[in-house]
Amino acid sequence: MKKLRRSMLFIPGSNAAMLSTAFVYRPDSIMFDLEDAVALREKDAARLLVYHALQLPAYKGIETVVRINPLDTPYGLKDVEAAVRGGAEIIRLPKTDCAADIHRLETEVERIERECGRELGSTRLMAAIESASGVVNAVSIATASPRMDSIALAGFDYVVDMQTQRGDGSELFYARCAVLHAARAAKIDAFDVVFSDVNDDEGFLKEVAVAKKLGFNGKSLINPRQIELLHKAYAPSEEDVRRAERIVEAAEKAESEGLGVVSLNGKMVDPPVVMNAQRILALAGITSVHA
Amino acid sequence: MEIKKEALCGTLESNDLLVKVAPHQGLEVAISSQVMHQFGARIREVVEETLKQMGVSQGQVVIEDKGALDCAIRARVQTAVLRGCESEELDWRAL
Numbered sequence: 001m002k003k004l005r006r007s008m009l010f011i012p013g014s015n016a017a018m019l020s021t022a023f024v025y026r027p028d029s030i031m032f033d034l035e036d037a038v039a040l041r042e043k044d045a046a047r048l049l050v051y052h053a054l055q056l057p058a059y060k061g062i063e064t065v066v067r068i069n070p071l072d073t074p075y076g077l078k079d080v081e082a083a084v085r086g087g088a089e090i091i092r093l094p095k096t097d098c099a100a101d102i103h104r105l106e107t108e109v110e111r112i113e114r115e116c117g118r119e120l121g122s123t124r125l126m127a128a129i130e131s132a133s134g135v136v137n138a139v140s141i142a143t144a145s146p147r148m149d150s151i152a153l154a155g156f157d158y159v160v161d162m163q164t165q166r167g168d169g170s171e172l173f174y175a176r177c178a179v180l181h182a183a184r185a186a187k188i189d190a191f192d193v194v195f196s197d198v199n200d201d202e203g204f205l206k207e208v209a210v211a212k213k214l215g216f217n218g219k220s221l222i223n224p225r226q227i228e229l230l231h232k233a234y235a236p237s238e239e240d241v242r243r244a245e246r247i248v249e250a251a252e253k254a255e256s257e258g259l260g261v262v263s264l265n266g267k268m269v270d271p272p273v274v275m276n277a278q279r280i281l282a283l284a285g286i287t288s289v290h291a
Numbered sequence: 292m293e294i295k296k297e298a299l300c301g302t303l304e305s306n307d308l309l310v311k312v313a314p315h316q317g318l319e320v321a322i323s324s325q326v327m328h329q330f331g332a333r334i335r336e337v338v339e340e341t342l343k344q345m346g347v348s349q350g351q352v353v354i355e356d357k358g359a360l361d362c363a364i365r366a367r368v369q370t371a372v373l374r375g376c377e378s379e380e381l382d383w384r385a386l
Contacts, residue, residue: 017306116383
């Protein structure tokens, strides 16, 4: 069953205490941030903290992501070294404007995997889209490499580039749809923007509802207290779960009997309906329909 | 590696440590910790192992620990040494 990716929690890479304890919050993914959350004079320290934190046994079972600095800065390539050698599952590239940005990162990742003996292709890539160019090029970015795993929309830089500001969400509507379509066309995941006012639960849940309705897998988060709110909002209703269980049971029965067509209560069930039912059960945390 | 100047890394926040390095004849490691009684020997082991991996045989290293995990101790010591050696190049194979 596909792993859930509702919550991706940012952890500042320079904060030793948070790096040492963030696993207790149990988000679906943890993103160790080497970029904006780290002061220039602490980039070297953060890189080594993240390298070692990645190897903490306590992070087993939580997807690990490292947000590196852009490759055209003095820090980007060093961050890639630390992330790949440390064992990060995913590298998040900020400010991805075109497919060439991914190609350059891919080349460096492959070189480092060879050098350190890590399985070739095991480091996956996530593109953060933060500009009008990135949104326009979203399809070519999403399909730039077999390592591409997901796309994340980053709202703050994007609205500045668009000469607007965060508001009711209409300012992000086109970007959300474009990025999401690119991700779905490429069969990869998509993460919605950060909601920065951690004291505004109502506003957060309103934005979560929009992201969920559009089809985003989840959101980037900056505060652990948003995790439970997000997971509850993404949880399907009891009625949806029961219906999904019946559909998956019928599909498994049909498969065991060698039938090509799934039927439930005398009606044919199409494969996309079965897939959607499996997704609903995954969101409900149900791994098997058998008692 | 040769420690050429005084350098600092880390903080005195909980779960962290502050590492100071300075040029010195011979190797001198001083450690103070809130959890010295329980984990002092382990902290010293991690610090000395980290210095050995980096080829540091001379220098003064002062650690003020606030309950940091091994991963934070290694990272802070490595960063302080690199800063003290005025080096930005890390031999990843030695880690």
